[in-house]
Amino acid sequence: MNRIALIGTGLIGGSLGLAIRARHPETEVACFDASGDEAALALARGAATHIAPSAREAASGAELVVLAVPTGAVAEVLREIAPVLAPGTVVTDVASVKGPVVRAAREVLPPQVTFVGGHPMAGAEKGGMAHADALLFENAVYVLTPEAPGEAEGAAQTQGVGYTLPIPPSPFDRCPIPPEALWLVEAAGARAVRMDADRHDAVVASVSHLPQLLAVALVQHAAQTGDDALALAAGGFRDMTRIASSPFGMWGDILGANRDAVLGALDAFARGLGDLRAAVSAGATPDLREAFGQAAGVRDAIPSHSKGFLAPLAEVTLWAEDRVGFLAGVTGALSDAGLNIKDMELLRVREGAGGAFRLAFADGATADAAIGVLRARGLRAERR
Numbered sequence: 001m002n003r004i005a006l007i008g009t010g011l012i013g014g015s016l017g018l019a020i021r022a023r024h025p026e027t028e029v030a031c032f033d034a035s036g037d038e039a040a041l042a043l044a045r046g047a048a049t050h051i052a053p054s055a056r057e058a059a060s061g062a063e064l065v066v067l068a069v070p071t072g073a074v075a076e077v078l079r080e081i082a083p084v085l086a087p088g089t090v091v092t093d094v095a096s097v098k099g100p101v102v103r104a105a106r107e108v109l110p111p112q113v114t115f116v117g118g119h120p121m122a123g124a125e126k127g128g129m130a131h132a133d134a135l136l137f138e139n140a141v142y143v144l145t146p147e148a149p150g151e152a153e154g155a156a157q158t159q160g161v162g163y164t165l166p167i168p169p170s171p172f173d174r175c176p177i178p179p180e181a182l183w184l185v186e187a188a189g190a191r192a193v194r195m196d197a198d199r200h201d202a203v204v205a206s207v208s209h210l211p212q213l214l215a216v217a218l219v220q221h222a223a224q225t226g227d228d229a230l231a232l233a234a235g236g237f238r239d240m241t242r243i244a245s246s247p248f249g250m251w252g253d254i255l256g257a258n259r260d261a262v263l264g265a266l267d268a269f270a271r272g273l274g275d276l277r278a279a280v281s282a283g284a285t286p287d288l289r290e291a292f293g294q295a296a297g298v299r300d301a302i303p304s305h306s307k308g309f310l311a312p313l314a315e316v317t318l319w320a321e322d323r324v325g326f327l328a329g330v331t332g333a334l335s336d337a338g339l340n341i342k343d344m345e346l347l348r349v350r351e352g353a354g355g356a357f358r359l360a361f362a363d364g365a366t367a368d369a370a371i372g373v374l375r376a377r378g379l380r381a382e383r384r
């Protein structure tokens, strides 16, 4: 790819820019952001090769245009750049809601321009270029919502691109994905999943937008219970509420753009919570046991390394000691043995009492070799 335009260089645009520049240093990346400071930081951190004076000038002459602006700003930027897009240009976005964006693109863009909705399923609770990270999308699912003219409506299927998803194959591959969009996903280190825009919105209402509201409600509820409640909050509460620190600006847009699907998810969830309440109230142990069993089965089937439901890596649990240099010793020993840690996660931490890490390796043989190295240092390590 010779030239791309990056419009919006906050957390997501900046992270895409960093990843693209790391994998494709030859590609020219023209950026524009409504905030001059964000664009300047993007240039300084190497997420772009130059700053354009407007979105229109960034887009002019680009083969691929990436819009990484707030959900509510996508239509306006599409309208602004539409007149300068050359035939054959591919335009994509990263907004968290796809139906309204795809419909705006259909309305605003000239027919010789291809729009592919995009949504990388990874992010953070802090926005802005200052928090951008070249590795943010590594192994993440990246949803693409391509359309073939006249065929998009009702094609509510999902499909992995180039690997197997646990979802049945479908005729949705009638809608080709332009290679420029796949190039972007690969540059991000992510994995493309093709999906219908409205189905995407229903799914993210359940797995992203509802959890965001629940995190807010949980923290509010605990705060109302009292300061002593927050003092007692352990790892489980932290796991469930990290995203309560997310900025409202972004979420206000998302909840507005996906209102109907979010209301549907909230209603279904409220019914489920009502069922659990009734079971607790009635002391219905078998019902509760069944609910816990079902949930554990589903939760345990999510491969933790991939930020999504994709082929698993080989994983090791390492019990940690709360002492200076513990982690440096572990990573140093594995590195000395030539063993590459593909992913690492702190599973639980009890301040002053150590915790446990999940380490992921490319294959079982590497994981077993790592266990050997760790045990030789007197550490407790087991295959997960």
Ligand SMILES: NC(=O)C1=CN([C@@H]2O[C@H](COP(=O)(O)OP(=O)(O)OC[C@H]3O[C@@H](n4cnc5c(N)ncnc54)[C@H](O)[C@@H]3O)[C@@H](O)[C@H]2O)C=CC1
Binding pocket: 007, 008, 009, 010, 011, 012, 013, 032, 033, 034, 035, 038, 055, 068, 069, 070, 071, 072, 073, 076, 077, 094, 095, 096, 097, 119, 120, 121, 122, 123, 124, 125, 126, 127, 128, 129, 250, 254
């Ligand atoms: N933050 C997250 O975890 C994720 C966010 N998204 C989506 O990505 C998009 C961007 O989100 P973030 O990067 O987190 O937000 P951000 O606030 O970090 O960055 C957005 C940038 O767009 C700029 N901007 C706003 N209006 C503009 C306009 N009209 N023209 C040019 N620049 C404009 C802002 O100045 C800001 O720098 C949103 O649609 C969001 O829903 C998608 C996946 C994850």
Ligand SMILES: O=C(O)C(=O)Cc1ccc(O)cc1
Binding pocket: 095, 096, 120, 121, 122, 123, 124, 125, 208, 243
């Ligand atoms: O911080 C996290 O873990 C997230 O899940 C962030 C996130 C926010 C919005 C999205 O559309 C996708 C991902």
